[in-house]
Amino acid sequence: MLAVGVLAGLSVLSLLTYGYLSWDSLGLGPGETEAPRAGPGEEQGADAPSSQPHIIFILADDQGFRDVGYHGSEIRTPTLDKLAAEGVKLENYYVQPMCTPSRSQFITGKYQIHTGLQHSIIRPTQPNCLPLDNVTLPQKLKEVGYSTHMVGKWHLGFYRRECMPTQRGFDTFFGSLLGSGDYYTHFKCDSPGICGYDLYENDNAAWDHDNGIYSTQMYTQKVQQILASHNPTKPIFLYIAYQAVHSPLQAPGKYFEHYRSINNINRRRYAAMLACLDEAINNVTLALKKYGYYENSIIIYSSDNGGQPMAGGSNWPLRGSKGTYWEGGIRAVGFVHSPLLKNKGSVCKELVHITDWFPTLITLAEGQIDEDIQLDGYDIWETISEGRRSPRVDILHNIDPIYTKAKNGSWAAGYGIWNTAIQSAIRVNHWKLLTGNPGYSDWVPPQAFSNMGPNRWHNERVSWSAGKTVWLFNITADPYERVDLSARYPDVVKQLLRRLSQFNKTAVPVRYPPKDPRSNPKLNGGVWGPWFKEDEKKKKSDKIKGVNKQKKNKKK
Known part of the structure; x- marks a missing residue:
């Protein structure tokens, strides 16, 4: 047992955490902790409220x-x-x-x-x-x-x-x-x-x-x-x-x-x-x-x-x-x-x-x-x-130049404006355009079947050409994306492809580095946490400076 004086110094939440009190004893649920008493000069509203x-x-x-x-x-x-x-x-x-x-x-x-x-x-x-x-x-x-x-x-x-x-x-x-x-x-x-x-x-x-x-x-x-x-x-x-x-x-x-x-x-x-x-x-x-x-x-x-x-x-x-x-x-x-x-x-x-x-x-x-x-x-x-x-x-949903799994995507399919192998999506007013491989495309109705994965569910699918890499929808009229309008409105497709191209000119390089073995929590006390240390950054910086100095000396 802890001394009464020690217990008195602990908050209600601490006592609950260490097992000296229960939620039931306070008449509270696990998400409903009691408010601490305000100290002298700490009454709510003592200061003028902020705008x-x-x-x-x-x-x-x-x-x-x-x-x-x-x-x-x-x-x-x-x-x-x-x-x-x-x-x-x-x-x-x-x-x-x-x-x-x-x-x-x-x-x-x-x-x-x-x-x-x-x-x-x-x-x-x-x-x-x-x-x-x-x-x-x-x-x-x-x-x-x-x-x-x-x-x-x-x-x-x-x-x-x-x-x-x-x-x-x-x-x-x-x-x-x-x-x-x-x-x-x-x-x-x-x-x-x-x-x-x-x-x-x-x-x-x-x-x-x-x-x-x-x-x-x-x-x-x-x-x-x-x-x-x-x-x-x-x-x-x-x-x-x-x-x-x-x-x-x-x-x-x-x-x-x-x-x-x-x-x-x-x-x-x-x-x-x-x-x-x-x-x-x-x-x-x-x-x-x-x-x-x-x-x-x-x-x-x-x-x-x-x-x-x-x-x-x-x-x-x-x-x-x-x-x-x-x-x-x-x-x-x-x-x-x-x-x-x-x-x-x-x-x-x-x-x-x-x-x-x-x-x-x-x-x-x-x-x-x-x-x-x-x-x-x-x-x-x-x-x-x-x-x-x-x-x-408009919304640029994304342009991912690394994700190019649409095998039949090409500049030709994008009217010479855009490479449709690239996964991208954009919304302009009512129109939404997708290129590349947008991902799993079924409609999944509410299911109540036990022990069945999505590949066995009674999903709703739509068939299209295996080489398709461009889709166009009027989201206001068709929020469920059931009617592809890309063939019917090629001019709209071209306009949205140009908008994608404009956005892409402002893109910065993709940051997606390979795994670093130093990230293993075993090397960090069993915790996921920062592993790139300040001394490592300094060594890298010094190494780069040294290489640059050698290059300058060679030029001389």
Whole structure:
């Protein structure tokens, strides 16, 4: 037994963590911690409130377009449904088809072609990260007095310490660096024998939190702690990037209660994970109200990409899935909830993209956007809050010059304007053009079959020539991409191919380095973390200087 004096010095959460108190004894759930008492002079409202809004950005992972109650899902999401119904639903909202691209575009306001992250994701063993010369959203918010905090999944690289969240503008960070991992143990294996721990508190491994708490609940507890300790009269930016509902499919047992009738085991697990996430967001909302933030807050909810049917997700009735440039991979669940909205309880069908949050939030925070940043996003607050037209008329979904798996793609197929072997996708007004191999293209209806993979599901398919490398759709008239119009409107195809070519002229080189064996957690104390040390950079620099000096001497 600890001495009473020692126990008195521990917070409620610490006592719970070490097992000296239980949630039941406090009458609270695992996501509902008690507020700490305000000390002398710390009463809420003691300072004049800021005109700058509190910004809460919640990013779900791999949530399918259909996987929210208000899109007709059988999975119950009462919190999301209520927040969206009282706010503004974004029903023409686009993200990227995978984790790293969406996160990079949110935090920089730039397309992938302008950060070098055009291809795939950042792998755990790659010496790669969001380029350090990119100004980030939290850095700009700090300039105008915001306290900036991140909780959850980073997935923007960590091979150098300068790549870590706390070096990219966040005052604090609690979460994981990789793209996925065990929800309870926080371990991740990239390949056999390449395994490590992946939970961080700021710049250090959070071994103290290795207590088996499910990550969705653990992250919510951390959010509540941050809100409880911060002064609500001072502006705060809170980026909550939940791990859920990304695989591995894990959830506490109680969340399966309503979904035992779902025969597909992956879908059942996914439903339980989403139910837990919905409850977590409810607890975050309650904390915002409890600690005095809510009335001056803007809550933004977004998925990072489409759902993965093989892992329980559903994008029906959209075509395709996560990892593809069909609508099912890039059209996302999204809404804004805020007492500050003028047009509450509405639906926004204007074009909105994840890059738009950067300029929108900087403007709301009363910040300035430097011209040399050259953003691809637009300020869309009046579009959302007041129902005005969107300033955005196009979206470059991506140009990936490395992904050229379309064997029959050619310059000829692209009218001499574009090599259609290249995977690319662009939206201009109603039109959407895809080239190359856009990825898995089936429509996957809601399934209830057990022990059946997508290759055996009753998917809907459309047949086309094996050599096809160009598609054109009118997304407004045909949001499910069922009628290819490329042969009927060649002039429109040519116009969009020219637009792709124009974008491509502004692209920076792709950053996708090979694996680095030094990344192995075994060489880093069993932890996934920075492995590229300062002394190594100095040695490389000295070596380059030495080579250059030798060359100069030879010339003499």
